[in-house]
Amino acid sequence: MKKIFGFMMMLSALLLTGCNFLPDLQPSTQEVDYLNFIEISTVDELKNIEMNKSYQLIADIDLGGEEWIPIGTLSQPFLGHFNGNNHTISNFVITENHSFNGLFGYLEGDVYNLNIIGFDFQISDDFIINAGGLAGMSLGSIHHVSVDGQMTLSANGFNVYAGLLIGNQQKLAQKTIVSGEFKPNEVYLNQASGTIKVLDSEIAYVGGLLGKSHNTKTYQNEVLDTSISVISQVSSLVGGLIGQQFLYGFEQENPSLSIDYLLVYENIVDISFDFDETDVLSLGGLIGYSQNTDVSNNFVRLNTQLTGGEYLMGTLVGDYWLKVASDNLVYIESMNIDDDTLGVSGSIVGNIQESQEDDFSSYIVASSSIMFDDNLANLITLSQATNIDFYQSNYPNLQDTFIDRLMEILFE
Numbered sequence: 358m359k360k361i362f363g364f365m366m367m368l369s370a371l372l373l374t375g376c377n378f379l380p381d382l383q384p385s386t387q388e389v390d391y392l393n394f395i396e397i398s399t400v401d402e403l404k405n406i407e408m409n410k411s412y413q414l415i416a417d418i419d420l421g422g423e424e425w426i427p428i429g430t431l432s433q434p435f436l437g438h439f440n441g442n443n444h445t446i447s448n449f450v451i452t453e454n455h456s457f458n459g460l461f462g463y464l465e466g467d468v469y470n471l472n473i474i475g476f477d478f479q480i481s482d483d484f485i486i487n488a489g490g491l492a493g494m495s496l497g498s499i500h501h502v503s504v505d506g507q508m509t510l511s512a513n514g515f516n517v518y519a520g521l522l523i524g525n526q527q528k529l530a531q532k533t534i535v536s537g538e539f540k541p542n543e544v545y546l547n548q549a550s551g552t553i554k555v556l557d558s559e560i561a562y563v564g565g566l567l568g569k570s571h572n573t574k575t576y577q578n579e580v581l582d583t584s585i586s587v588i589s590q591v592s593s594l595v596g597g598l599i600g601q602q603f604l605y606g607f608e609q610e611n612p613s614l615s616i617d618y619l620l621v622y623e624n625i626v627d628i629s630f631d632f633d634e635t636d637v638l639s640l641g642g643l644i645g646y647s648q649n650t651d652v653s654n655n656f657v658r659l660n661t662q663l664t665g666g667e668y669l670m671g672t673l674v675g676d677y678w679l680k681v682a683s684d685n686l687v688y689i690e691s692m693n694i695d696d697d698t699l700g701v702s703g704s705i706v707g708n709i710q711e712s713q714e715d716d717f718s719s720y721i722v723a724s725s726s727i728m729f730d731d732n733l734a735n736l737i738t739l740s741q742a743t744n745i746d747f748y749q750s751n752y753p754n755l756q757d758t759f760i761d762r763l764m765e766i767l768f769e
Contacts, residue, residue: 411437414444425449427462434463441471448475454482457493464492476506487524517558518568521549528572561593562600592637594645597628604649629660638668639675648678668700671707685719704734
């Protein structure tokens, strides 16, 4: 396999052009009822919810495979909160591109305690696609939501933002913090499984959970038995958890204010990648591209097939700008890279920009036949990784229930 180190600089330039630098944004000024939750139990009630009210499910709702029109648009987003009460919404299809595609299209409120299963998106359009089982775009916090479904997307030269939970996850924030600490939105204790295929795009932002994440803390989520494949014309940012993770570079009016940069931690990911003749690819078992974010205590099982094209790959993060990735663990179950595929394979990260190599101390379980272009990782054996004593010694702050869960997902 040829190693093209100069390729890193070309990829980095392309990725920077894909970064969104947010303008000063203001939250909606519309009056919203967050206190009184209206009960819904039927398909018609779900279809007719009002954008500034809050709702709770009192029964499961089966949509019976019908073509679904997402709740909320860019001009009329859903602003309230939605409590699923651990009920399930199932079996809906989207074949027409609404720009923001999911159970919700454009979501500004919080959603929690909800199961979404059996969704099937088959979208082909000459326009931007945002797609997620829960929402195409979210500007709220999401927790205790489980999604399972599949999506096949083709944007014919436009960008795609796709995640099984959320396509595009954002936080409204000012460029300059005036008072108090910046508090990101939170995506936590969610579970995702399924399949994402992007057949055509300009730039593809694809993650098992979130396609693109700005100013959001993502922790204690699970991505289970998930597969991703992508074809793009310019570049792809693909991760088992998040395609692109980005924290805005704030200008602090008061220098004494602090910002917590630890935004991605204690996630468990079981992911399979299959790429065939994809153009410039930034690929990570956890995150495709990460900027201004600390990443710690995440656990990944990785299966990868690369055939043709150009890539920059890290088993944890593909391209890493600023901050630290430490105390993570990646179990490489399989990695097959065709001889005609050009690129760089990093142990933990494929490319480091404006960080120190000492900031990337993590563990890898891999066959001795797998070679990397660096020695950043601490290589351990499978027997070590399946011994609970290893975690109790090296991860003393993890709860026993979390350790039991990661052992079940990654090694059983």
